[in-house]
Amino acid sequence: MIYVVVGAGPAGVVAAEQLRKLDPLANIMIIGSEPEPPYSRMAIPYYLTEKIDESGTYLRKADQHYSLRDITIIQQRVTKIDTAMNTVITESGEKYRYDKLLLATGASPSVPPVPGIDLPGVHNCWTLEDAREIVRLARPGASVLLMGAGFIGCIILESLVLRDVKLTVVEMENRMVPRMMNEVSGNMIKRWCEQKGVDVHTSTRADSIESAGGGKLKVNLNGGQSVEADLVITATGVKSNMQFAIDSGLHSDQGILVNSFLQTSNEDVYAAGDVCQGKDFSTGEYTVQAIQPTAVEHAKVAAGNMVRGHRSEHIGNVNMNVLDTLGLVSASFGLWMGAEGGDSSELVNEDAYRYLNLQFKDDVLVGASSLGLTQHVGVLRGLIQSETPLGVWKDRLMKDPMRIMEAYLACSQAQVATA
Template sequence: MQHLIIGAGPAGVVAAEALRKADPDAGIAIIGDEPEPPYSRMAIPYYLINNIDESGTYLRDPKQHFADLNIEVVQQKVDKIDTSGKTVTLGDGSSRGYDKLLLATGSHPISPPIPGLDLPQVHSCWTLEDARNIIKLAQSGSNVVLIGAGFIGCIILEALVKRGVNLTVVETGNRMVPRMLNDKAGGLLETWCKNKGIDVHTSCSVDAISDAGNGQVDVSLSDGSKLDAALVITATGVKANTDLVADSDINVDQGILVNRRMQTSNPDVYAAGDVAQGVDFSTGNFEVQAIQPTATDHGRIAALNMAGQGDEHHGTLNMNVLDTVGLISCSFGLWMGVDGGDSAELYNADEFQYINLQFDDDQLVGASSVGKTQHVGVLRGLIESRIHLGEWKQRLMRDPTAIMEAYVACTQELSYS
């Protein structure tokens, strides 16, 4: 059995490991086109501030791990997939056959329609190569404009502040991380950032970027502001890398459509991670979730099914955790709530504390929090186990911080004797 995995990110690597565990004798190869060993984009912010060196971003020890598991790692671009002949053609002209193929090709940053994005001072922050470029230009005391205060924008925002730059953030939404936090929680992040000296412009966009000479650029904002900057970073979202299957029998919507076994419309081809549009746990709809936990869950589910050992999956829960210059926020599932559902909220602006729980009948279906680091994972447990909270729903309505107590009381027998 030959398993071929295109993409060397978390989904691809976890899938390769799960395949090896499930099938000790199979041939397994990961094909990735970046020059570095398999690494994690999640770790890039920590590389930007010298917390780790490049090797600290590696998903696994590149010298030993893959060889020990007899997983071949091939650094090549994939030019073409022939699903009828079950082969892929690589950039060097060679081709490889497969029995099962996993597409874990990830996503790429999208560029907003702004004139001047091709200037050398403008970068996205997605690859290690991007990170090296940012490190060169984001020197202490230099002016930096970050376009986009979504999840990725906010994650690198902290690294930029720690590099000592003068930072301006421009977000078209009316608040920071609008797809993860509501007005109150997003508002707390904005106040927090402004208190830290970051110039935050919400409900604002960049009209144009132009060369100012002397290595700087001029940045014009829709609110009339004019800024000069040594570096402009775009973080305005990502889009699934589906080009390889554009003219194939594999169905694509926002991403590659997969069933509950992570199988595409071609039964020998699977997809996982940012590129896959799979079942969302909360809605049952097919959605792209470009997040690390989903990538690794997808990778494992796909691998087990490729090895003939898997089952139908109940869908992945959308969730995020974010550290914005020391203020930690997270969100899970249907954090905006459901029609006819109840919600509980605690808001303390002075202490930058917030928690919001969303119920459907007596089940938790969504949650978000700011300023809370302890036991937040149990929000996933409460949602994903669809626990009927019973009387604990009313207790949580009165005190939404009692999430661990609710979970322990609903899942553990308080006395075994």
Template sequence: MSERVFVIVGASLAGSRAAETLRAEGFDGRIVLIGLEQQLPYERPPLSKGYLLGKEERGKAFQHDEKWYADQRIDLRMGTRVTAVDPAARRVTLDDGEQVAYDKLLLATGSSPRTLDLPGGEGPRIHHLRTIEESEALGATLRAGGPLVVIGAGWIGLEIAAAARHYGCDVTVVETDRGPLRQVLGDEVSDIFRDLHRAHGVDFHFETQVRELGGIGDRITHAVLDDNVEVPASAALIAVGITPNVELARAAGLRVDDGVVTDAALRTSDPDIYACGDVMSAYHPLLHQHLRVEHWANALNSGPAAARSMLGQDVSYDRVPYFFTDQYDLGMELAGWFPRGGYDRVVFRGDPSIVDGKAPEFMAFWTRHGHVLAGMNVNVWDVQDDIQKLVRGGYTGKDVDLDRLADPSVPLDTLLAG
């Protein structure tokens, strides 16, 4: 019998974790891990957090060194693009024309930052953030100082605003919505992040957008907003979201709908092709719908789940969506999910007010009809397991007493008792 070949397209966290899991689970066939970047597989959170702030070494972002991949007999192809997938022949074509046959294929192609077609929106002082090289270029800009305009008040935009203030830059954030993160957190918690950044000197312009970036040559001097307001800027970060890299999947005839559609076992519409990480839109058994999750924990956990599924193990990927952020003195974890406007009350456990510029200690829970849909802990630690149990309880129809939920003296692990 010929050697089995598993091909993984995408050599970042999700793909690397999948390859690692295949070996850990005893797969002794050939593993080909193909990545477009010239770097070894790495994690992305340090790019907007510790590494960007100069608090972590570059090497901390990387999963393993090159020797590890060789020792594990993983054929790592860096700087290589897959140009086509042929499901009928079960092979992929590389940019040099080589064709690699597979028994099972995993798509971990990730996502790309959305761009804006702005007059003046090109040049070395216009930044996006997805790769380690982009983080290094952005870090050099922030260390050089000067005013920064951040276009987009999502997670990346706010983390970069905080990093820029760390380096002493003046920061203006421009957002089309009426508050930061409002589409994912709602008004109540959006206001907390707005107040935190304002307390640290960030200037917000809401319900408008950047019309053009003005300057001379490659040098930016200001941004012009839709309402004709001009704000100073010597550099700009465009942080208006990401788009899943579904081109290969679509061209191969796989089902695509806001990502590569999979079942709960992370199988695509082709039984020999799987997907994981940012690019997958997986059926979530707990939420009873397809969901695409763009955060680090999804890459960390879905790669191993896909690997086990490729090996024929019984997999039902039902992880509670999880996210974390660090901004100034605020450390936060968030677990759960709810559709836009899909909650009827936010229950605060502790006072969320920003006082003297300092981030508070509190928890927030998004609820509907007494069911917990999501929970956030801010500067309060070792409570994630309890929060995730509350979320799982909420999505399986278990309600909680909201007054007791708001009472810090009531242990979280007693709220679902009985």
């Protein structure tokens, strides 16, 4: 068998390793378009704060990791799939035949339609190449403007503060991490950041960027204010890297469409990771989650299904994000904004920066968000994923959500007893 994996991020690497385990004699190759050995974008914040060097971001550290497993790595950009001939074609015209193909090409930052966004000094923070530029420009004392305070923006925010820059954050929604936190908790994070010296503008948009001379940039905000910066970093969302797949006839929506076996509209082609519109555990719908745990889970399931004689269904991933913003840990899981016809309970302690919000459907916990409560992260995820009936604990949690740990222990013991 010949397996070709396009994309050398976590989804591509985990899939190739899994293919090797399941099919020891197969021919396996990864084709990736970046010049570095396969690396983890999740490690970039540690590189920005100089906790690790570039090699610390590599997904596998041993020199001969891939050659020892007989996995060939080719550095090329794939531009076409010839599904009739089971061949992928790279930008330099090379052709690679496959029996089964996995698309694990990830996502790229969306470029906001702001005049001046292509000026020198405006960067994304997505690749190692971007990170090198940020390290060069974000010197202690430099002025940096971060556009976007979503999950990725907030991860970068922490690294920038640790680099001792003068930081301004601009977010068009009315709170920070709007896809993870509601107005109450998102604004608690904002207040926390402001106390640490970050200038945060929510409900604000960057209208245009212009050169201010001397290598500086001027960012004009919609309220009429402008901010001078040595560096502007954009973190305003991502989109799946799938144009070549669409042009090659594969079906797509927000990502490449797959069935519950992660198989695309072509039976020999599978998809995994940020490029894949896979099943969401909580809703049963197909969405792009764009987080690493989902990419890795997709990769394992897809690789299994690519090997003849193996068949396993993807039950869906719980959408979850855990974020450390300057020491304040926030987390959201599943249907954190609530289920239709469901109930919710909330604890707010503004002074202590503590927040807990539980969302129920009948007596099952289906979503949660929390702030400043690190010890609850595993419990919340466990209860949602196991769909444990809470019984009498549902009413107790409606009165006091902080009893979640007690509820978890009581309900899991009850489940063991009845098993």
